[in-house]
Amino acid sequence: MTSLPQVAPRIAKLTALSIGVALLATACGGSSTPSSTGSSSAAAAGIACPAPSATSAATSAATQSGPVPPSTTTTATPLKIGSLLPTTGSLAFLGPPEIAGVNLGIKEVNDAGGVLGKPVQVIHRDSGDTKTDIATQSTTALLGQGVSAIIGAASSGVSKTVINQITGAGVIQFSPANTSPDFTTWDDKGLYWRTAPSDVLQGKVLGNYMATCGAQTLGMIVLNDAYGTGLAKNVQSAFEAAGGKVVAQELFNEGDSQFSSQVDKVLAAKPDAIALISFDQAKSIVPLMTGKGVKPTQIFMVDGNMSDYSKDFQAGTLKGAQGTIPGTFANDAFKKKLLAIDPALKDFSYAGESYDAVNLIALAAEEAKSTKGTDIAAHLKDVSQGGQKCFSFPECVTLLRQGKDIDYDGQSGPVTFSDAGDPTEAYIGIYEYQDDNTYKPVKAEFGKL
CATH class of the missing domain: 3.40.50.2300 (Response regulator)
Known part of the structure; x- marks a missing residue:
């Protein structure tokens, strides 16, 4: 291009984001079974999502053939x-x-x-x-x-x-x-x-995915910082737009070490699915949930806590839990x-x-x-x-x-x-935990901001 962007404050340049996400082509299978009171029991919900696939959306880098020509301009100050x-x-x-x-x-x-x-x-x-x-x-x-x-x-x-x-x-x-x-x-x-x-995209994908997997009600345990509350807002918006209802949302702060209160309040609402939006606090929160009867297939995680838990949990603790990470596999x-x-x-x-x-x-x-x-x-x-x-x-x-x-x-x-320095298109990878508490790819969703 001959016309290059100028470095300038961004606020005046921006318009409202519009977002288009490729929705899942097929339902995940299974559906939650409403209780007699009209809400679903987390322990009994039948959320069933797709088996992992080896398909990757990652870009294959082209191979450069021949030597790279030298730069016609040299610098006295190395990068x-x-x-x-x-x-x-x-x-x-x-x-x-x-x-x-x-x-x-x-x-x-x-x-x-x-x-x-x-x-x-x-x-x-x-x-x-x-x-x-x-x-x-x-x-x-x-x-x-x-x-x-x-x-x-x-x-x-x-x-x-x-x-x-x-x-x-x-x-x-x-x-x-x-x-x-x-x-x-x-x-x-x-x-x-x-x-x-931006988490506008990850939140849209995760919220839609949980609804497509059969969840009608959602509980959320959320880190109270810019990452956690921002992502939670977009997850909730997408889940509710898909016809679901957020029945509980509990916050915790960075540095907290006790999470029983948040877990108990969320489980009291009997959600079909639970979105855990945290960093490594998941090591403490997951055992509290599964110890109270939450099935791992009801747990949905995010990039901040999608990690290898093979040395942290007993085998099978997270088997079937899923989560999202921006980017391809x-x-x-x-x-x-x-x-x-x-x-x-x-x-x-x-x-x-x-x-x-x-x-x-x-x-x-x-x-x-x-x-x-x-x-x-x-x-x-x-x-x-x-x-x-x-x-x-x-x-x-x-x-x-x-x-x-x-x-x-x-x-x-x-x-x-974009002019704001954001990627305007991206993949969000969806992953599923295996019996050894490590995760494998399920699919990648592509969206534009």
């Missing part, structure tokens, strides 16, 4: 990227795949000759969670080392504590996992971007590359989004012929749309250096940015 991802705190389980995705992206960029003739540098720092001030300290350290972009945080709540600090310094904040709708209208000077879709070739970076990986959530963040930043820097954060930001939307499709840094940068316009699509699926 330096920081990461602000969790190695401690309630989202620490997401840190390893995200960090591996960043490192894989950096490796492939540098294997292809780097950006503007120089290797890209990366500095990793812990984000912690909202119970600590680690994110602020890490951000201060990264900014002090002259980074042009920071990939992170994973938690929307954590990002809210540092977004003004980062963007106020003229540095890009690029999150692979923030899903709070609040960032769409944040006055971020055009410097906040994300490869994870990581394909085998991509998993193999990630495992070469970190052989201990067991979870691949948001690895693709982190990898894509690196590629998009690097490609935008190449197109801008600059490693300055504000210059890179002005080209991020352009490299995501309107040109020749390409799927890897070597392939895309070759086209750029040949003077061609590009449209990068990556491991997280199609990437097309």
Whole structure:
């Protein structure tokens, strides 16, 4: 494209979001059986959803043939990227795949000759969670080392504590996992971007899916922060639009360790299904629910707590429970590359989004012929749309250096940015837990914002 977006506050540019989600083609099978009082008993509800499928919607990256041509412009200041991802705190389980995705992206960029003739540098720092001030300290350290972009945080709540600090310094904040709708209208000077879709989309998919699986009534246990309440709002809206009724919603705060009150109040309403919107608090909440007779097939989880619980619960505890994670299913070739970076990986959530963040930043820097954060930001939307499709840094940068316009699509699926820095289309993966308390893919739903 010849006309590039200008870096400017976003609020005046935005209009109301309209969303179109491909609804499930077939019912999940089974239906809840209403009790004599007109409400359904959680212990007796017959929610039955589809068996897992091996089908993946992940994009297969094209292979670049031949050498990558050298950049016609070189920089005296190498591109330096920081990461602000969790190695401690309630989202620490997401840190390893995200960090591996960043490192894989950096490796492939540098294997292809780097950006503007120089290797890209990366500095990793812990984000912690909202119970600590680690994110602020890490951000201060990264900014002090002259980074042009920071990939992170994973938690929307954590990002809210540092977004003004980062963007106020003229540095890009690029999150692979923030899903709070609040960032769409944040006055971020055009410097906040994300490869994870807003929870408007995840909430729509999960709410519709539970209704299609036969649930008529829904209880919700929700983390009281920007992520939890924002996602809960969209889940409720979609579930009720599908004809269901939310009969109970209980909140808890980050740092809480006792959840019996919330569980008891939700179960007293006898919902067919329970949406658990939390981080690792699920380790405490799930046993409380199943211990009181809730069937795992009635439990629906979200990206904040979809994790490997094989070492936390007895076999079968979560068998049949389902949940959603934004993004496509990581394909085998991509998993193999990630495992070469970190052989201990067991979870691949948001690895693709982190990898894509690196590629998009690097490609935008190449197109801008600059490693300055504000210059890179002005080209991020352009490299995501309107040109020749390409799927890897070597392939895309070759086209750029040949003077061609590009449209990068990556491991997280199609990437097309809005003026607000949000992906305008995305997949939401639906997963089901197995007897060993690990999860496998069921299907992916595609939607547009």
